[in-house]
Amino acid sequence: xxxxxxxxxxxxxxxxxxxxxxxxxxxxxRRSSGAFELPEGTIYPVxxxxxxxGLLAGRWTTADSGRRRRVYELTKRGKRELGERRAVWxxxxxxxAGLFKGSRSWQSPT
Amino acid sequence: MAEPxxxxxxxxxxxxxxxxxxxxxxxxxREAEDHLWEDVSADPAGGGPEAxxxxxxxxxxPDGMAAQFAVVSLARQARGVGVATIVGIAAVFVAMxxxxxxxxxxxxxxxxxxxxxxxxxxxxxxxxxxxxxxxIVGWLYIGACRVPTxxxxxxxxxxxxxxxxxxxxxxxxxxxxxxxxxxTSLRLGGTRGSLDVVIPVGSMVIEIVCAAGLVRSIRGMxxxxxxxxxxxxPG
Numbered sequence: 556x557x558x559x560x561x562x563x564x565x566x567x568x569x570x571x572x573x574x575x576x577x578x579x580x581x582x583x584x585r586r587s588s589g590a591f592e593l594p595e596g597t598i599y600p601v602x603x604x605x606x607x608x609g610l611l612a613g614r615w616t617t618a619d620s621g622r623r624r625r626v627y628e629l630t631k632r633g634k635r636e637l638g639e640r641r642a643v644w645x646x647x648x649x650x651x652a653g654l655f656k657g658s659r660s661w662q663s664p665t
Numbered sequence: 666m667a668e669p670x671x672x673x674x675x676x677x678x679x680x681x682x683x684x685x686x687x688x689x690x691x692x693x694x695r696e697a698e699d700h701l702w703e704d705v706s707a708d709p710a711g712g713g714p715e716a717x718x719x720x721x722x723x724x725x726x727p728d729g730m731a732a733q734f735a736v737v738s739l740a741r742q743a744r745g746v747g748v749a750t751i752v753g754i755a756a757v758f759v760a761m762x763x764x765x766x767x768x769x770x771x772x773x774x775x776x777x778x779x780x781x782x783x784x785x786x787x788x789x790x791x792x793x794x795x796x797x798x799x800x801i802v803g804w805l806y807i808g809a810c811r812v813p814t815x816x817x818x819x820x821x822x823x824x825x826x827x828x829x830x831x832x833x834x835x836x837x838x839x840x841x842x843x844x845x846x847x848x849t850s851l852r853l854g855g856t857r858g859s860l861d862v863v864i865p866v867g868s869m870v871i872e873i874v875c876a877a878g879l880v881r882s883i884r885g886m887x888x889x890x891x892x893x894x895x896x897x898x899p900g
Contacts, residue, residue, distance in 0.1 A: 561814075576696055577703040594725025595704070596679075599696055600733030603689075604812050607737055607744075620706075622699045625692070 563644065564591065565601050566610065566629065566637040573628035575618075576602060602627055610636050671717040672701045675724070682731035685892040686738040693734060697724065733814055735896040740812040742893075743827055746886045747804040750834055753879040754800050757838060757872045758793070761845060764868040768852070771861055782851055789844035796837035803830035816894065824890065831883050835876070842876045845869065 568574070568582040579602070580595050605611040610633035618624045629637065676698050683690035701720045708716035807827045813820050849865050 575699070577700045594729075595700065595723050596697065596725040596727075596730045597733075599693065599700075600730060600737060600814070603734065603737045604740075604814070607740055607812060618699065618703075620702070622702065623695050624699050625696055 561593075561597070561601050562605060563637070563640045565598065565605060566633060566640070569611065569627060569629050569633075570637060573626045575624045575626050579627070605633070609633075671714065671721050672698065672705070675701070675721045675727070679727040679730065682727050682896065683734055683738075685735070685889060685896060686742075689734060689738050689741075693730075700724065731896050732816075735893045736814065736816050736820070737812060739816070739824065739890055739893050740807075740810075742886050742889055743807050743824060746831055746882055747800075747807050747827070749882045750800045750831055750879060751804055753875045753882075754793075754796055754834070754838055756875045757842065760868040760871040760875070761793075764845075764849070764865050767864040767868075782848065785844045785847050785851075789841050789848065792837045792840035792844060796834045796841060799830055799834035799837060803827055803834060806830065821894075828883070828887065828890075831886075835879050835883055838879065839876050842872045845872055 564583055565579060568579050568586065571582065574582065576598050577595075580598050583591050583598075602611065602613070606613050606627065609630060611627045612630050613625050613627045616624050616626050676694050679697055680690045680694040683693055701717070701724060704720035704723065705712050705716045708719065710716050807823075810820070810823045810827075846869055849869050853862055853865060
């Protein structure tokens with residue numbers, strides 16, 4: 556299930572501002588209170604795919620350590636896409652919550 | 666005994682899995698290296714081979730990652746060919762217009778083309794505009810295709826359709842360039858060693874180079890798609 560929503564999760568993690576891959580994965584862990592545990596490298600194909608789709612923009616910077624680092628940020632299209640996905644998710648989540656709220660034990664038809 | 670450099674070995678392995686796309690391979694190597702060293706420096710144990718081992722373990726299986734990158738690489742190649750097709754056609758158009766303008770400016774005497782010339786002009790016109798139409802459709806089509814996380818059969822089909830559109834566009838463009846060649850030779854027929862032929866012949870050379878470059882880029886895409894397809898796991 557997590558795999559199917561990885562794009563939305565990454566977009567949401569980058570909503571706070573530009574970040575590199577490691578920071579994105581740390582942000583996902585922090586915001587999900589560690590619920591989303593996935594192989595950390597998985598994030599990179601997603602970042603590349605979202606960049607290819609024009610939802611993210613990437614640029615190379617130099618970290619304090621002197622290593623080259625690619626920083627990603629949401630593009631206008633990415634922000635719009637995140638907004639749309641959030642709306643769909645909230646609608647879906649409300650509908651499911653409604654279903655659970657309305658559940659009651661069945662009475663046997665005696 | 667020397668300590669094993671786990672991170673270096675790991676990024677080498679990952680980069681070699683992506684050898685089908687050298688630019689991507691280099692980029693992923695840098696990103697993975699930065700990530701892994703960042704993880705090691707954040708390790709509570711404070712670095713060392715154990716921290717490297719943990720970082721590599723958390724990063725995941727390079728084969729699985731290469732398979733996902735392969736799909737993105739294919740999508741990028743396809744889009745590149747789409748752009749190359751449009752640029753190639755535009756270059757042919759500019760060369761063609763330059764030649765015609767040259768004829769007007771220099772009031773170049775035309776050779777006897779007659780009925781054959783008229784037929785070739787018609788073929789040229791239709792072939793060229795067909796190539797423009799097909800290239801635009803192909804470019805829009807590949808741009809609208811959503812890149813999946815794995816190489817699904819649907820995405821394979823979409824790539825195949827795009828390749829066919831590119832081939833059709835290239836075929837029409839080659840038809841147009843051949844027609845231009847026939848028209849140019851009809852027009853220059855009988856001219857011997859005049860400097861006035863430099864521009865028409867030069868523009869024809871540009872057209873031929875563009876058409877050949879386009880065929881080469883489509884062929885390159887097909888070859889790389891085969892190599893990439895071997896790495897990408899079917900979804």
